Amino acid sequence: MKDIISVYDFSKSDFDELFELTDKLRNMPIFPKILKEKTVALAFFEPSTRTYLSFSKAAINLGASTIGFSGEEGTSIAKGENLADTIRMLNNYADMIVIRHKFDGAAKFASEISEIPVINAGDGKHEHPTQTVIDFYTIYRNFKNIDGLTFGLMGDLRYARVVNSFLRALTRFKPKKVYLISPPQLSARKEILEELNYPYREVIDYNEVIEEIDVLYVTRIQKERFPDESEYEKVKESYVVDMNLVSKMRKDAIILHALPRVNEISREVDKTPQAKYFEQASYAVPVRMAIFHKIVGE
Amino acid sequence: METVNKKELIVSKIKNGTVIDHIPAGRALAVLRILKIAEGYRIALVMNVESKKMGKKDIVKIENKEVDEKEANLITLIAPTATINIIRDYEVVEKKKLKIPDVVKGLLKCTNLMCITNNDVEAMPEFKKISEKPLKMKCVYCDTVIDENEILKQILGSKS
Secondary structure (H helix, E strand, C coil), X not given: CCCECCHHHCCHHHHHHHHHHHHHHHCCCCCCCCCCCCEEEEEECCCCCHHHHHHHHHHHHCCCEEEEEECCCCCCCCCCCCHHHXXXXXXXXXXXXXXXXXXXXXXXXXXXXXXXXXXXXXXXXXXXXXXXXXXXXXXHHHHCCCCCCEEEEECCCCCCXXXXXXXXXXXXXXXXEEEEECCHHHCCCHHHHCCCXXXXXXXXXXXXXXXXXXXXXXXXXXXXXXXXXXXHHHHHHHCCECHHHHHHCCCCCEEEECCCCCCCECHHHHHCCCEXXXXXXXXXXXXXXXXXXXXHCC | CCCCCHHHCXXXXXXXXXXXXXXXXXXXXXXXXXXXXXXXXXXXXXXXXXXXXXXXXXEEEEECCCCCHHHHHHHCCCCCCCEEEEEECCEXXXXXXXXXXXXXXXXXXXCCCCEHHHCCCCCCCEEEEEECCCCEEEXXXXXXXXXXXXXXXXXXXXXX
8 A cells, every 4th residue: 555545545454454453553562663764744734733643643653753844834835835846845854744735635646746655634625534544443443343334424514524535435334324414505515425335315404313323423514614604503503412412312322523523512422421532532543553554564 | 521522622621630520510619729739730620511410510620630549539528429530641541439538637627626736836637537428527636526518618618
């Protein structure tokens, strides 16, 4: 494996291997230094906290040193340097590049310029493949399987890159059913839906389907997407995961969220057995270590 | 060329080059745009002539240029009915078979303003065919799908 641009770069067996490898790494007292004397460039053209730090920690755990930046300020990009030239420069200093960028398709373009592996850490509203491996690993830890489950994706399904990657990754498995819960303005993109090979249904009111769902994946609804603020307020109210919603869920169902959250999950939900988003966040480093393993082939 | 006999010839035969016949009326200039024909070539354009098959059609003759497979396929995007004849020494030596191209690089723009191809000077737009009927092509960078209307709009401009 060289570049990781889309979840489509992972086969079903890649997912299985990554889950097993992550299990192993989580139980290791000392990590194998497979990235010893290697440098990982963290090229975060968009600011990020969680993803940046977890990739950095994963690289350091495997013996690598890291270089990079988070946000354009203070870099030559702020002076107008184009992406291709920044990637060429990083090729001189590093052994692989982890890239986050505000433009859709930036990671693929970077991989065409780069001679060293490129990992997509989120490109615009396009994809965020490593987050999906974390999401799926959390599901695997809780259910021992991905197949046969009923999923509900709720919130902004149009502009959230984690949703695109999640829906695409499910094509590698056999979900029982996927409910796409969103206001019509934020429904999943048609071109993504056309790729899906499993049963799905778009719904507006989660009450219709909440009792069936095993995995509820919540995304933040971004206020700035709405031309009319009153529309946003209306929609925002209907998609808050609160104790009332949790009470309708199955006892063994789980709630996931890529974080950071704003108001879409009430704090009181954090203590319920269904809340798994902090557990999910805790897997970020070992999953990304496993991904580094796959890239270097050890 | 079904409608042109010696008496009706508007432009003379060419010795070597390409004759593109059965272009939908009004699209000859767009065909030249696709072929990126600029200065230097001797070209004959016949527009809105009678056609038994099509009612009206355009014909393009280009001297000393043989349209290749890739160029022929691009022509299908706006002129699926076109026939392409390669001429050597006044004779048709080859009739190109047209096929909608699997990949179109550099010709079409992505409609997603946040696509990297609209934001980096070096990123060249590239589309892959996902279906022929209806014609749909997908941006290889951001997965935005463009349809036949959009393709026609981009190539024909406002003259469609």
